[in-house]
Amino acid sequence: MMHNRIEKLILERPMHPVEVKRELCEFAGIHINTLNRYIKLKNVSIDARIAINIAKYFDVSVEKLYEMPAKKKSKFSKRA
Numbered sequence: 001m002m003h004n005r006i007e008k009l010i011l012e013r014p015m016h017p018v019e020v021k022r023e024l025c026e027f028a029g030i031h032i033n034t035l036n037r038y039i040k041l042k043n044v045s046i047d048a049r050i051a052i053n054i055a056k057y058f059d060v061s062v063e064k065l066y067e068m069p070a071k072k073k074s075k076f077s078k079r080a
Helices: 002-012 017-028 032-040 048-058 062-066
Strands: none
Touching: 002 017, 002 032, 002 062, 017 032, 017 048, 048 062
16 A cells, blocks of 8 residues: 555645656656556555655655555444
8 A cells, every 4th residue: 555655645745746756756766657657556566775765755764655544443343
């Protein structure tokens, strides 16, 4: 789910998402099509060097990129 995390970080920036993607690609040394593939395809694994550069760009730890979102508890999960 790292891909959704990258997209979320892009959208949190105060700039237009296209500009953020351009800067990120330049910083990480990847092509914009590669970044879009990482965001859209869930079965593409990201090279460690690229993941480190993405984390540096957003000033977060690499672990934060891989962090899984907390699951919402279903109201039907445990009934008393």
